[in-house]
């Protein structure tokens with residue numbers, strides 16, 4: 001019976017689609033293609049669908065007014081081949097229609113069991129679904145194996161092709177170009193900097209190899225490097241580019257308007273350069289250290305040093321794991337937020353703290369929350385992580401469930417801590433709070449943990 005109903009509804013859908021198509025003008029080409037995509041998927045026309053996808057630039061996840069996608073139509077009517085094809089070509093299995101149903105939900109409703117197993121498999125194999133936070137480096141091949149290949153690195157830095165770019169930093173802060181409202185990272189060609197940085201002796205110049213990525217426009221592979229320069233060298237570079245507004249922010253936070261990809265590269269380079277700047281002497285024996293592995297190692301120059309004779313972590317850049325947590329009240333109606341002593345006035349954020357040796361992430365979270373507010377946390381669940389280049393933290397975002405309510409603020413770390421109702425949090429997030437209170441911006445994971453509380457987006461809440 002379902003099948004019969006399906007056939008009837010397919011014809012209705014197809015009729016509806018074709019009527020819509022006819023009343024459109026020629027500049028609605030994209031919509032017409034989408035209609036075709038829907039109707040071929042709904043009718044199980046796999047080979048025609050294949051050629052439509054290969055011949056046009058069609059958006060596979062396009063949806064109609066009710067939020068239905070091609071995948072949903074195919075799932076609704078049990079067309080296995082079409083579902084497989086769409087998933088293989090990148091259809092989003094998690095997309096929801098206007099009623100909040102995914103293709104899987106629709107297949108389940110219409111008892112399309114063969115489709116259910118297909119989508120379940122696709123779901124677990126599909127792209128990662130965790131949020132990607134600001135400062136997370138993506139689309140970069142770090143090409144670890146090239147770090148020891150000095151010859152290859154030198155060739156990349158000697159090329160006259162437009163495929164090598166160097167990001168310059170002044171005392172670890174990036175050289176930007178543009179005005180204060182619209183700026184980007186200045187990517188220098190090797191020849192732009194050849195009078196200022198010794199490219200041939202890239203180890204002595206401490207030029208860090210960041211990795212390779214494909215340029216979306218040219219399709220070419222680009223190599224990215226970063227170098228820290230002195231204030232004097234920077235002044236000379238500025239003079240060599242008199243028509244450009246080059247400038248250096250006072251801190252990374254002053255460059256929070258960078259697009260996410262640039263911010264991530266800048267953050268990565270800042271973390272590495274900051275380490276080089278602070279580790280010029282060996283922490284084991286006090287001798288000088290030297291730059292190695294294209295910036296991913298510092299070796300002690302004392303041959304008898306323990307760091308040379310044994311493997312020692314101090315030769316490599318360390319990360320600081322740091323927990324950050326949205327603590328939710330026992331009745332789930334309130335969120336615990338705090339003002340750090342060094343925060344800008346009126347900003348309320350999640351509790352955070354550095355992990356210590358011998359602690360699980362969950363226990364570090366319970367300890368920090370108790371130390372700072374006297375609140376006991378029971379169940380702790382994972383939300384997501386954010387690289388935080390200040391200078392080299394990895395923020396581990398958590399949801400914590402409180403077991404008591406009375407707050408005792410640790411005044412040495414916080415100026416205040418409070419429970420906030422959902423409506424007050426909405427006022428803060430939308431910057432409409434009567435006392436001018438607000439939450440951190442989207443660049444910070446705290447913002448997303450607070451959002452998770454507001455929208456119950458995390459299944460862990």
Ligand SMILES: NC(=O)c1ccc[n+]([C@@H]2O[C@H](COP(=O)([O-])OP(=O)(O)OC[C@H]3O[C@@H](n4cnc5c(N)ncnc54)[C@H](O)[C@@H]3O)[C@@H](O)[C@H]2O)c1
Nearest residue numbers: 320322324349352353354388390395413440444445446447
């Ligand atoms: N991305 C975000 O949304 C977000 C939000 C809040 C905090 N943070 C970051 O989390 C960090 C940790 O939070 P916190 O300051 O409340 O930590 P915390 O509560 O552990 O207290 C900080 C104190 O711990 C000590 N400490 C222990 N280990 C340290 C280490 N490895 N580095 C520096 N100090 C160390 C210092 O005395 C420092 O003053 C902050 O520095 C901040 O950069 C990020």
Ligand SMILES: [Mg+2]
Nearest residue numbers: 353368372413
């Ligand atoms: Mg603390």
Ligand SMILES: [Mg+2]
Nearest residue numbers: 351352353413
């Ligand atoms: Mg803290």
Ligand SMILES: [Mg+2]
Nearest residue numbers: 353354355368
């Ligand atoms: Mg601490």
Ligand SMILES: [Zn+2]
Nearest residue numbers: 282285300305
């Ligand atoms: Zn040493």
